[in-house]
Amino acid sequence: MEALPVELLRLIYSYCDPPSTKVLREVNSTLANVGYEYLLSPSFTCLSYRNDIDRLHNIALHHQLRGSIETVVINLSDLDDYDARHAAYGRHFLQLPEDRSDVLSAAFVEFEKIKLGRKSLAQFHTRRDDLREALSSLPNLKHVEVTFTQCPLDNQILREVYEVPGCRRMNRSAAYQNLEAIIFALHSVRLSSFSIDRFPLEIFKIPDQRRHWFLHAQSFASLSRLNLTIDPSGLQGPAAAVKAVNGLGYLLQLPKNLQQLKLAFHPYNSWDSKFVLNFREMLNGFRYNQLTDLALEGISCEEEDLRDFLVLHAATLTRLRLGGRGLAKPFSASTGGVHLHEGTFKSPVHRAAGQDVKAGTDTSGRHIRMRAPGFSSHESYNFYPLTDESWEPLPRPGWVRASRKTISCQPFEEYILVGGVYPGTLLAQQDD
Missing domain, CATH: 1.20.1280 (Monooxygenase)
Structure with missing residues (x-):
């Protein structure tokens, strides 16, 4: 050989x-x-309770190994011990007591190891210089993911608990410092994709944090994919919200060649509420010239504002997803819908698809999908998804119930693609 x-x-x-x-x-x-x-696997996961920064640093300085890493996942998730134990007990209530005790005890022994590991290590943000040297020394690094919501262990019980939003814990002050360390470490890295699951939006109203992000977020300029799941629950008052959204808008305008954008709002202080968003004020007419995939979740906006934003990108947009699971529990109906506090959905989907409304024919040939619940004062639909986040076919979810009036979004897709009678009118008549 x-x-x-x-x-x-x-x-x-x-x-x-x-x-x-x-x-x-x-x-x-x-x-x-x-x-x-x-x-090495091309994907490296950095956990806060292990000395993974040193391990990544050693790999990055090894001339034969550093080329292997293409993706770095930074998992900073944590659990509320009290809520987690009660949620786990509830999920396994029907088991025999002795079996339940053995299963839950074994799972939370693993969780105790995580807590001990965090105590024995220096806090994540104190290693930002080592992290920066490591990330900047990985020549093939293209993808970075940061999560505060995913289970860090291969343990079925803990994975189930992490699916319950109320069990997730975030020390917001520590989160600011950790995210500050990550964006500092990425200053000179040319990324293709970046995602954060549970970004505390109030970070953009804190002057020092705001300046820090604006200074070091230059790696965003090379992005082709951006996935931001935002937690606005730390905002206090409309003035703080306006300033924070203004900072978010600045960040969103850095990746001028963006092709895929997901913008989701998950308010942990009120799981089923929607965040009021105005695209015109946030982006001031900014356009992504290469945007093909757009997903919007957990927002409340005006019909005209949403329509104008979609029309602005109609020349390149090929797939659109409105809504998502939000902060729903595993077997609950979705909470991440899109709400129009003024107008209806008929105009935005028509204009986004580039259809001739009078002829009722599709003149664009583009494939646009709508997913999950959308609500307004005139229309209310509880869709179940036909595809997953990667647009692959998805079987009907277990949380779909006839009593919840969950429906397929297929009629709306057909309306966008081939025209005809607006399905919302027919559905409204059925509910009367």
Whole structure:
């Protein structure tokens, strides 16, 4: 095998699992050198209770390993111990007491290890210089994800608990500092995609934090995909909201070549409420010239404002998702709908699709999807999704109930694609 071309050796490695890769590298020096790039997964997960910054730093300074990392996931999620234990008990209430006790005890022993690990390490934000050196030394790093909501352990009980929004805990002061450290570390990195799940919006009303983000968010300029799930529950009063949204608008205008944008609002202080948003004021007419995919969730806006924003991007927009699961519990109806506090949905979807309203025909040939609940004073629909976040077909979810009047969004998709009678009119007549 030592005499085989490097290309064939790499092909062999591409079919090996991690244990096989390690064994194959021990055969001879040639296989050992070729196998370096297959030792590591292209995705590196950094957990706050492990010394992962040092591990990432060592990889980044290793000339044969650093090229392997393409994605860095930074998991800063935490649980409220009291709520988590009660939620876990409720999910397993029907089990035999002795079985339930064994299962839950084993799960929370793992959780205690997380807490001990956090106490033994320096806080995440104090390592920002090491993190910056590590991230800037990864030549193939293109994707960074930050989450405060995903379970950090491969444990079924804890994964179930993390699905309940009320069990998630965020120390907002620590979150500011950790996010500040992350954006500082990304200052010189050219990313293709960036996402934050549970970004505290009030960070943009704090002068020092605001200046810090504006100074170091230059990596946003190269983005083609941006996914922001925002928590506005820390805002106090309309003035703070206006200033924070203004800062968010500045950030959103940095990636001028953005192709995929998801903007979701998850208010943890009121799970089913919607965040009032005005695209005109936030973006001041700014346009993404290459935007193809747009997802909006958990917002309340005006028909005219939403319509103008969609029409502005109609030349390139190919897929549109309105709404989402929001902060719904696993078996509850969705809460992340789009609410129009003025107008109806008929005009925005017509104009976004580029249709000739009178002829009722699709003149654009574009495929636009609507998902999850949308509400207004005139129309109210509780859709269930047909596709997942990657636009792949999705079976009917378990939370769909006839009593919730959940319906397929297929009639609206057909209306956008081929025209005809607006389905909202027919649905309204059925409810009368």
